[in-house]
Amino acid sequence: MTIINYLVTITFFILLGLFYFLLGTALLKDNEKLETTKVVIGFIFHTFLMAIVGIIFQVFKLQWMFYLIFTILWTICCLIYSLFILKTYKVKLFNQGIKDFINKYWFFVILLIIFSVSIFCNAGRMWADNLTDDGYYLVRIANLPYMNNTFSADVTTGFKISGINSYTLNTWELEASVYLFISHVLPTVFIRFGMSIFNFFLIICGLHSVIGKINSYYEFDKGVSSFQYYCFIIVPILYAMTILSRSTLGLDLEDTWKNTTAMFYGSSLVRILLPLTFLDLVYSIEKINIKD
Numbered sequence: 275m276t277i278i279n280y281l282v283t284i285t286f287f288i289l290l291g292l293f294y295f296l297l298g299t300a301l302l303k304d305n306e307k308l309e310t311t312k313v314v315i316g317f318i319f320h321t322f323l324m325a326i327v328g329i330i331f332q333v334f335k336l337q338w339m340f341y342l343i344f345t346i347l348w349t350i351c352c353l354i355y356s357l358f359i360l361k362t363y364k365v366k367l368f369n370q371g372i373k374d375f376i377n378k379y380w381f382f383v384i385l386l387i388i389f390s391v392s393i394f395c396n397a398g399r400m401w402a403d404n405l406t407d408d409g410y411y412l413v414r415i416a417n418l419p420y421m422n423n424t425f426s427a428d429v430t431t432g433f434k435i436s437g438i439n440s441y442t443l444n445t446w447e448l449e450a451s452v453y454l455f456i457s458h459v460l461p462t463v464f465i466r467f468g469m470s471i472f473n474f475f476l477i478i479c480g481l482h483s484v485i486g487k488i489n490s491y492y493e494f495d496k497g498v499s500s501f502q503y504y505c506f507i508i509v510p511i512l513y514a515m516t517i518l519s520r521s522t523l524g525l526d527l528e529d530t531w532k533n534t535t536a537m538f539y540g541s542s543l544v545r546i547l548l549p550l551t552f553l554d555l556v557y558s559i560e561k562i563n564i565k566d
Contacts, residue, residue, distance in 0.1 A: 468538075
């Protein structure tokens, strides 16, 4: 049964990654763009509207089931749009073919395996519920679909809550609850394993995209297939942040442990993917002015 949970989780996130790739390809309509750029664009576009609608749901305490319906309809619309654009404008998913695609990104598999091993090597942190933070986040993701008053009660106690707080404006648990409900697998496997690795995948996609932009901007003339190897830098950086925060260098880096056992947190993408996306945007602009 546990193996099935892992297999379903892996399959779900592979399909989600392909969906983001398909959507990003349709939005950019450019065969020359890096595949990793397309994945990031697809993710941002799809998640952005879900976040806006999710905030409205949480502020006005609407029923979770309606958010599930919205998510399904929104995803279907994105899928139909993507297929229409690809057929109408004759945009190719794999511009140079599958063989070239594998040659450019096979090292990503190695990076994902390294990160997966690092998760299991930090089992002690997970047994401690990531300093008890998981006692809130995992419970909220798992319970949201089954609560009568979804956003009117504290998921950890069941007591009624009122007003607006920081969690009202945070929608990653809400979006994750939809994916967990659809996949119908063990929450700890889906979230700690699947979401952590998928978020890491999105981060190395963002890093790969930035490396491509830097290469083009400074005219280094490096082959696209070499970009993937530079992405390895993210592995020592994640662990160096933790090590330096415990050193005598006077650095005070808060919550660096989240880089491994809690990569599934929405804040992990904000801290790491957001700066990479900003850099990508900066290197896309030839000359920055007030209008930009």
